[in-house]
Amino acid sequence: MGPVARPNRQTQRRKEILDVTIGLIERHDVATLRLSDVAAELGTTANAVRYYFKDMQQLLSELALRSDVRFYDDRLAAATRTRDVCEQLAMTIAAGLPTGPEDAEWRAIWRAVLAAGFELDQRRDVQGIYHRQVKLYVRILNAGAKSGTFVLRTPARDVAMTLMSMEDYLGYRIVARDPELSRKTAVRLMRQYAELATGATLPKIV
Numbered sequence: 001m002g003p004v005a006r007p008n009r010q011t012q013r014r015k016e017i018l019d020v021t022i023g024l025i026e027r028h029d030v031a032t033l034r035l036s037d038v039a040a041e042l043g044t045t046a047n048a049v050r051y052y053f054k055d056m057q058q059l060l061s062e063l064a065l066r067s068d069v070r071f072y073d074d075r076l077a078a079a080t081r082t083r084d085v086c087e088q089l090a091m092t093i094a095a096g097l098p099t100g101p102e103d104a105e106w107r108a109i110w111r112a113v114l115a116a117g118f119e120l121d122q123r124r125d126v127q128g129i130y131h132r133q134v135k136l137y138v139r140i141l142n143a144g145a146k147s148g149t150f151v152l153r154t155p156a157r158d159v160a161m162t163l164m165s166m167e168d169y170l171g172y173r174i175v176a177r178d179p180e181l182s183r184k185t186a187v188r189l190m191r192q193y194a195e196l197a198t199g200a201t202l203p204k205i206v
Contacts, residue, residue: 014052017042018063022108030111035059057115061125064112070105071096072132079136085144090202092140093190096133096167098174100183107175110168130168134160144198151199159197166190 020041024033035056036046053059075095079088098106113129137160144150152159170186184206191202 010052014062017049017052017059018066021059021063022104025108025111026104030060030115060112060115061123064109064115064129065125066105067109067113067129068132070109071129072136075133075136079140085140085147085149086200086202087205088140089137089144089194089198090191090205092136093163093167093194093202094187094205096164096171097183097186097190098171101175101177103175106171110172110175130164133167134164136160137163141198144200149198149200153197153199159194162197163190163194166193 017038021033021038024037024041028037033056034046035049035053038059039046039049042049049059053062075092078091078095082088082091134157138156141150141152141156141159145152145156166186167190170181170189173181174183174186187206191204195202
């Protein structure tokens with residue numbers, strides 16, 4: 001084995017592998033995708049990819065967890081830029097949906113999530129993705145209720161879980177190219193529910 005790559009180089013290489021995998025998932029059935037396919041796309045060997053990811057399951061798990069950056073870390077950072085809880089909630093809703101039908105990263109992440117199958121009790125890594133994002137909504141809803149801006153008609157967690165479920169399914173319809181469901185429509189539907197649940201008027205962020 002050659003010299004161990006420096007941490008920053010390892011991080012960059014892992015990102016390159018994940019980026020290539022997103023492109024491959026766009027063109028291949030994720031169920032038949034192999035490390036050798038990823039390696040061929042990178043112009044390297046399967047063993048070189050295996051140095052970073054021991055098998056496709058680990059690679060797909062990491063791709064699924066990449067959603068934590070885009071849909072948790074990035075949204076949390078965006079929400080902290082304003083103290084207006086109405087704006088925070090509207091921004092969080094808008095940022096959680098795909099940018100449109102061609103959002104390859106959103107589509108690839110969810111294919112990776114679905115590859116976990118129907119045994120989330122056995123896949124705590126994938127199971128946690130949804131619930132971490134629920135907590136993001138809960139934090140904003142509780143802050144709004146505490147300040148008196150929101151009047152919650154049901155518990156904050158119930159509202160948050162409903163918003164996340166809407167986000168997931170409406171997002172799927174967008175990237176699945178449902179001609180009757182655009183991002184604009186999805187944002188409007190989620191905002192309308194959030195307004196009903198909080199008793200507040202949210203800014204129109206598309």
